[in-house]
Amino acid sequence: MGGTTMRSKAPVVFSLLALFALALGTNVSGITGAATTYKIGFVYPTLNNPFFVDAQAGSDQAGKDFGATVTHVSGDNDVKKQVQLVENFIAKKVDAIILQAVDTQGVISVIKEANDARIAVFTPGESPAGGKVVTSVVFNEVKTGSAMADYLVKVAKIKPNSKVVMLLGIQGTETARNRQDGFKKTLMAECPGCQIVAEQPADFDRAKGLTVMEAILQAQPKIDVVWAANDEMALGALRAITEANRQKEIVLVGTDGIGDARTAIAAGHLAATYALPPFLQGYMVTETAIKYLQGVKVCGKIEERGLIITPSNVKDAERLLKAVDARSRYWESCYSK
Known part of the structure; x- marks a missing residue:
């Protein structure tokens, strides 16, 4: 009796553990439907500027929070190099490409290459002048x-x-x-x-x-x-x-x-x-790419909010510029429920 009872409960216990792990975004070996980790390529104008270093940190945090590995590369403020880097990501068959263009005209053809390869493209900062972009995360x-x-x-x-x-x-x-x-x-x-x-x-x-x-x-x-x-x-x-x-x-x-x-x-x-919170810029555009890959309907544009920092609020600036808690997520409306 005791052995039979234990065998009958084991699948139930394992299923409950699996559901708990999935809720936490943990991959459990052997369970169908475990969380997918997407591969995303992020092309910056440069990574020799603290603004884009902060954006990289935000992107990595979103990847950790929502399930993606992000590869970050610098275009060294050269649109020709950016084009080559995007083409490299296309060849590697990443799931999505994030591109902040040095020249909004000069990247049109490579965005179309990504479109033809059925790789979703997302852009922070400047909006490219052509090609299909799923979502632009922009400042005015x-x-x-x-x-x-x-x-x-x-x-x-x-x-x-x-x-x-x-x-x-x-x-x-x-x-x-x-x-x-x-x-x-x-x-x-x-x-x-x-x-x-x-x-x-x-x-x-x-x-x-x-x-x-x-x-x-x-x-x-x-x-x-x-x-x-x-x-x-x-x-x-x-x-x-x-x-x-x-x-x-x-x-x-x-x-x-x-x-x-x-x-x-x-x-x-x-x-x-x-x-112009770079951490949030990187976070938002990466989260949006992951949500899209997960099948969520996303909006075409998110307009970021800026903040004037003066001696009166500088002590709170670090917190304000990296806030991704529920109350701070003004971009949540971009995602259809």
Whole structure:
């Protein structure tokens, strides 16, 4: 009797353990329908920028949370290399490709190659100009630039006749163009007496931000405000301004909200940055790709939300920029139940 009873209960116990493991996303050997781990290729403009390093961390976290292995590669800000990297992922037959394009025109043909191979494509940042993309996770970059101009005029209370320097990103990219256009249009509308005394590209690069700002400081005896289209350039400019001993006369603001910029704000060296949470960007686009592969109907676009970081909220910034708890998941509406 005892042996018969144990044998009859064993399948039930094993089934209950299997269901429990599946609920936790654990693969149980021999159980049909165990959680699938998808393979995703993620192509970045570069991985030599803290913004994209944070995005990589967010992507890896989403892969861990929802069931995917993500391979991350850098395009080194070269669209031709990005095309080759996407083609490599197509050849490896990954389940999905995430591509943040250096050139939105230059990736159209390779996106179509992925479409023909029936590999789903997802994009954070800039939206490609062609090819089929399942979901784009985007910032409104015009608003990004506009928000910092609005902050300078209404919150920082810059002088109505301020002399302003603009440090621009990589010219020809959608992000650079939209950020600088948004900033300039809003600044001129809200501060018609302000004068832009220099607009120089520093290519989203800290070292170039330093050298470009050094030249501007030598050419411009009076500067009230410096706006940088990303934090890397702002931090380069900060060094140049500090070495020239002109930090007391200049209000310096950046864009992106990277860790070094937040540290500079806490130390009183940077006035503010408009944070575009890269961790959440990587997390959202990867989660969305996995949900799609799992058969969930997903939306075509998720617009990310930014946050102006100042000395008043910088202590909470790390938490706010990486929040994926139920209350913070504003992108949940992208997924059909």
